[in-house]
Structures are given as structure tokens and as C-alpha cells.
Amino acid sequence: MENLLKKYKQYPNTWDEMFDSKGSIRNVYRDFGSYLKNTDFDSLTQMIDFTSQFFKNQGITFTVYNDNKGVERIFPFDIIPRIIEHKEWRSIERGITQRIKALNLFLKDIYHEQFIIKDDIISGQLIVNNKYFIREMMNLSVPKDIYTHISGVDLVRGKKGEFFVLEDNLRTPSGVSYMLENREITRRLYPNLMPKHKVLPVDNYPQVLYRQLKTLVSKQNPVIVLLTPGLYNSAYYEHATLARLMGVELVEGSDLVLYDHEVFMKTASGLKKIDVIYRRIDDDFLDPLCFNTRSVLGLAGIMESFRQGKVCIVNSPGTGIADDKAIYSYVPKMIKYYLNENPILQNIETYQLGNKDQRKYVQDNIENMVIKKTDGSGGYDMLMGNKASAIEKDKYLKKVKKNPNNYIAQPILNLSTAPCIINGKLAPRCLDLRPFAIYGANKIEVCPGGLTRVAMEEGSLIVNSSQGGGSKDTWIIKK
Numbered sequence: 098m099e100n101l102l103k104k105y106k107q108y109p110n111t112w113d114e115m116f117d118s119k120g121s122i123r124n125v126y127r128d129f130g131s132y133l134k135n136t137d138f139d140s141l142t143q144m145i146d147f148t149s150q151f152f153k154n155q156g157i158t159f160t161v162y163n164d165n166k167g168v169e170r171i172f173p174f175d176i177i178p179r180i181i182e183h184k185e186w187r188s189i190e191r192g193i194t195q196r197i198k199a200l201n202l203f204l205k206d207i208y209h210e211q212f213i214i215k216d217d218i219i220s221g222q223l224i225v226n227n228k229y230f231i232r233e234m235m236n237l238s239v240p241k242d243i244y245t246h247i248s249g250v251d252l253v254r255g256k257k258g259e260f261f262v263l264e265d266n267l268r269t270p271s272g273v274s275y276m277l278e279n280r281e282i283t284r285r286l287y288p289n290l291m292p293k294h295k296v297l298p299v300d301n302y303p304q305v306l307y308r309q310l311k312t313l314v315s316k317q318n319p320v321i322v323l324l325t326p327g328l329y330n331s332a333y334y335e336h337a338t339l340a341r342l343m344g345v346e347l348v349e350g351s352d353l354v355l356y357d358h359e360v361f362m363k364t365a366s367g368l369k370k371i372d373v374i375y376r377r378i379d380d381d382f383l384d385p386l387c388f389n390t391r392s393v394l395g396l397a398g399i400m401e402s403f404r405q406g407k408v409c410i411v412n413s414p415g416t417g418i419a420d421d422k423a424i425y426s427y428v429p430k431m432i433k434y435y436l437n438e439n440p441i442l443q444n445i446e447t448y449q450l451g452n453k454d455q456r457k458y459v460q461d462n463i464e465n466m467v468i469k470k471t472d473g474s475g476g477y478d479m480l481m482g483n484k485a486s487a488i489e490k491d492k493y494l495k496k497v498k499k500n501p502n503n504y505i506a507q508p509i510l511n512l513s514t515a516p517c518i519i520n521g522k523l524a525p526r527c528l529d530l531r532p533f534a535i536y537g538a539n540k541i542e543v544c545p546g547g548l549t550r551v552a553m554e555e556g557s558l559i560v561n562s563s564q565g566g567g568s569k570d571t572w573i574i575k576k
Contacts, residue, residue: 098141099134101523105516108525108556112258114179114515125182125574132290133177138521144176144286145518151282157275157334172275173567175517176286179528179549183297183575189260189532190543192442193250195432197534197541200265200419202435204244208234208415218434219427226502227424228472229268229417231380233387237404240313241538244413247306247375248534249547252442254513261445261510263529265428267412267420269377272531272548273302274335275568277342279548283570297545297573302533303342305544309537310373313409319372321345322362324353326378326394336377345375355398360408373409374399380414422505423449423471445510451502459506463490467558468497468506481558483509512558515569517551527552529560530571546571 107113107120115126122130149171157172181189206213207224214221224230249270251263280299284291310321325336327349340347346362354361354368361368376383382392384400402408418424426447429440448455450468459466463482470478480493497504514525532547549569550560560566 098136098138101138102130102133105523106525108511108514108527110256111511111525112254112256112513113525114254114513114528115177116516125180128294129178129180129290132287141176141518142521148174148176148282148286151285152278155278157278172278173551173553174279174282175526175551175567175569176283177516177518178283178287178570178572179515179530180294180572180574181546183573186297186545186573188441189252190545192260192262192440193248193532193534193543194541195436195438195441196250196262196265196428197245197248197536199428199431199435200248200267201243201245201536203431204413204416204419205239205242206435207418209236213431213434216434218430219424223423223502224418227418227421229380229415229421231415231418233400233404234413234415238406239413240406240409243313243536243538244416245419246310246313246411246413246536248536249531250442250534252530252532253445253510256511256513258513260442260530262425262428262442263445264422264425265420266531267416268379269412270531270533271332271335271377272550273533274332274338276533276544276546276548276571277302277338279568279570291572294572294574297575299544299546299571302544303339305542306339306535307343307345309535309542310375310411312538313411314372316372320369321373321375322348322371324348324350324374324376324378324395326382330377332377339375350378350393350395353396353399355396355402358398358402358405358407360396360399360402371408373411375411380417383410383414421471422447422469423502426505445507448506449502450497450504450506455506456497456501460494463494465509466506467509468493468504471503471505481509509558512552512560515549515551517553517569519553519555524555526555527558527560528569545573 117123152171213219245267249266252260253263254260311319322345323336323340337347348362352362360371362371378394381389383395385392386397387400403410429444432438432440448459450456466482468480512527514527516523517526528549528551530547530549532543534541534543549571551567551569552560553567
């Protein structure tokens, strides 16, 4: 394995998590690097085979919609962990907590007094014309004034090693189950190494989530359920796993009934009143009386039950406006406006294509830009200026011109890389980090680590699981 370490070639002008610019192993990876040097490659190959079999046996899959070989595939996993020092993690944790507080205050504000619009910090048109702004949430008081109970904040590292926020995920953030399974398999791979590193635990996440959800209602032992769209949803495995680990019922819309504006689930012994619904379905499918009239995934009348305080919905409907990419560029201003603090974590510079001057600048510098739909997700329907052909750029810009307010652009960053074992070689691959934050009545808790997503293709910047990306375990080490 020592020869593979020596042959490792970094991407140019890029921060590598394990190696510095001179090719030396960083201090945070020092002990793990020694372990790799003293491990023969056959042993690592056996570990890789073991992980593949483990994930297959567990049925850990994700939907890849552009894969001609089939929709479901085993979630790719690399056995070399991503390691972050606790001191650096503490700064990340404070930055995420600050950001979630500000976004939650923003949601409360725009659905009530709208001071941020009146004070001309953000345009009212940008809010009211956004499809994720839910008018049914206007003047609706939510339990404990918390909208963003569960958040996933995507972070990337720049070429100097600094972390930036790529986007906020506040509707139904996914990936927790993969974080948990990554840790489970890594614990088996490195039973002696992990205690030596004092890796902070993540496996208590379901218990922390359950405990925080209990704080949202005054009832001592509230009934909590996880609402899933069903078996054919791309993240169904996660829904089932979380429900099992939290010790709550996994339900579909057909399992629920409404009586006197209260929500009940059907059980073998009769109806059982529900206090908290951790929903994993989008707003549009939640209540056919308010949103999509054809939806059979949610429950008719559940929004009125929510309005009357009969049930708590997690995350609250309408949170999508706060993670829309058009709103993202205003988060630093929100932090200053609501908290009177400077942002701990910085945004990536963002251009609003509804602005004529900014649109022209992006067009003139398109080779260095990535253009995205403001309501896009999963890495779909975006243009990478350095990869696209002239025809593809022209076609995409024509779409932008039809509705420029629906698009933003950002400079293409050299995402940080980490070593992965690819086809028997040690090779760099780009990655990001999605830490998960849970907001209860008393505090915000950030799970120490999160999901490191990896672009498995050489040179690719797209780490999304739905487009074939993989993952690594994330170690926060406390020396």
C-alpha cells in the first residue's frame, strides 16, 4: 500500500484532504496514513469486498434516474474515511447553528410580519413569486416557533482549505441513513483504529432526533410517526431505517384518518391519535385540499389540523422558500439582520440571472460558471460551463432567457478531493459534506460529521447520490 500512497497524484490547484501541496500526509491523517502504509493491498481488497456484500445484504440502495442499467443500485462506498479535526469541526458546528437560527427567523418573519421585506433587505417579489412560498402558512403559528426541525447544510472546501456553504436543505433533507450505515461498516473495518482516534459518535442520531421531536409538544409521551410516500420513493430505505431506529411507526397517507381535526393512524386495536408527524413527502402532496388535488400520498385536511395546533408537522410546510437557490444569496444578510452577527460560514458568490447586468457577466464568463435552476435539486438540469459544448450552452441560455428569475449562477469551484480506492489504484475524487442539524425546543444539535458525498467519476464535480455519486464515513477526531 505504501507504493500506492507514493504514486498518488493530486488534482492541480486543489485542496486535498489527506495530502498537502508537497505530497506529505497532513497531521490529521498521520495515524491513518501509518495504518495504510502497513496494510497490504490484498487486505484492503478484502475489506472492499466485505463492504460491497454488507451493503448488498442490507439492501442499501438509491435511485439513479439516468442509469440505463436499472433504477436501483447499491450505494457506492469508499473505505478510506474523511477525517476532520475537532477544532475545525467546532467552527463548522457554530456556523451551521448560526445559519439555521437565522433561516428559522426568516421563515417566521415572512409568514407573519415580513419585516425583512419592509426594511428592503430582500425583495417582496422574490418571495411571493416563489413556488415554495406557501400562502396557507401565512399567520399560522407553528409549535415552539420552529420551522426547520431537521436541516442538511451542504459544505464544500475551497482550494485554500476554507469551507463554504453550497446550499441549504430544509424541506426533507436525506442521507442520514447512509451516514449511519457508513459508520456501522467502518466500525467493523477499523475496530482498533477508531477508538484510538477518539472518533465522535453519530449512531445516536435517531435517539437525538426522537428526543428533540418530543420537545415540540407538551404531552409527556407523544405519539410520533414517520410519513413516507411509499416503497417506490428513492429514499424509502432511509425512511424505513429511521423509523425502526427511532422506534416509531412508518406510515403512508392511507394509514391515516382525520376526525374532529385530529390525526389518527389505523392500528389492529383501533385508531391511535398522532401528535407529531415527521413527514418525508413534499408540500405539494401533503394535503389535496390545499395543494395538489390529485395527491393520494398525504391526508386531506391535515393542514387545517396543523393550523389548529392539533398535530405538529416536521419540517413545517413552507420551509422550501428558505432553501431555494434564489434566496440562498441573502442568507448572510439574514444573519446580520436577525442575529446582528457576521456569518461564520461564507456563501459561494452567486449571480441572480434575473438581473440583466449579472446575467451578461455570467454569459461573458460562462466557461467559469455553473448555472442552476433555483428550485433544482439532485444535480439535475444544470450547466457546467467548462464541460458543455457550444450547442449545449446556447440551448441552455435560451431556456434561461425565457424565465431568468428561475436561474442563478456560481463560479465553478475546485472542490477539495480525498483519496479513494478506484479500480485497484489510489486516486483523488471530489467531495462535499452534508452535516445534519436537529432543532428542538431547547437547542440546535449538529451531528458530529455527517455524510461525505463523493463524485466517483474522475474529474467530476457532481457528488449527488441520485446521479451515481458515492460516499465515505466522516470522522471527527478529538485528540
